Amino acid sequence: MGAAGTAPEPESSPQRGPALLGEVACRYQAGEIYSEDLPMLAAEALAAGLDTPALCELAGLPRNADTRDIRDAFEQALSEAGIELPDPGLARRHALRRLAARLLHGEIAPADLASDDWWETEAETAEERSFVSLLPAVRVPRVHQVRAGA
Structure with missing residues (x-):
C-alpha cells in the first residue's frame, strides 16, 4: 500500500x-x-x-x-x-551471461551447465572466456553404422 x-x-x-x-x-x-x-x-x-x-x-x-x-x-x-533483432552470436553471449547469473543465484545446479553446447559460444570478454572454460564440453558421440554382414 x-x-x-x-x-x-x-x-x-x-x-x-x-x-x-x-x-x-x-x-x-x-x-x-x-x-x-x-x-x-x-x-x-x-x-x-x-x-x-x-x-x-x-x-x-x-x-x-x-x-x-x-x-x-x-x-x-x-x-x-525501434528495436533491432540481435545477431545470433550476440544473443548467444547474452544467454551465456544469463546462465552465469542463474548459476550464481542458485537457480540452476552446476550439472545443468552440461545440457547445451555452451563451449561453442564465441566469448569476447575475459569473463565470458573464463566462464566458458569452466563449462563441460558435452559432445554427442557419433554412432557408427554397422553394415549387415560386416
Missing part, C-alpha cells in the same frame, strides 16, 4: 515495454523462446506500456498460428518499436 492507504503504483512504465521486447528479441534469437510464445509475450509488452500496431496484431494471434505469421508480426513489432 502507498501513503494514506492508497494502492501502490503499477510497476509497468512506458520504458519497461521496450526493455521487455528487447529482452524477448534477444532470447528469441538465442533459441530460448519459441514462436508460439511470442503472442503472450507481446501481450505482456503491451501491458508494460509499449503500444504499436504490429505488437497489437501479434498479441492477438493464437499460439498455434502459422509460425511465419508470428515471426513476421514479431519482426514488424520490433521494427515499429
Whole structure:
C-alpha cells in the first residue's frame, strides 16, 4: 500500500515495454523462446506500456498460428518499436551471461551447465572466456553404422 492507504503504483512504465521486447528479441534469437510464445509475450509488452500496431496484431494471434505469421508480426513489432533483432552470436553471449547469473543465484545446479553446447559460444570478454572454460564440453558421440554382414 502507498501513503494514506492508497494502492501502490503499477510497476509497468512506458520504458519497461521496450526493455521487455528487447529482452524477448534477444532470447528469441538465442533459441530460448519459441514462436508460439511470442503472442503472450507481446501481450505482456503491451501491458508494460509499449503500444504499436504490429505488437497489437501479434498479441492477438493464437499460439498455434502459422509460425511465419508470428515471426513476421514479431519482426514488424520490433521494427515499429525501434528495436533491432540481435545477431545470433550476440544473443548467444547474452544467454551465456544469463546462465552465469542463474548459476550464481542458485537457480540452476552446476550439472545443468552440461545440457547445451555452451563451449561453442564465441566469448569476447575475459569473463565470458573464463566462464566458458569452466563449462563441460558435452559432445554427442557419433554412432557408427554397422553394415549387415560386416
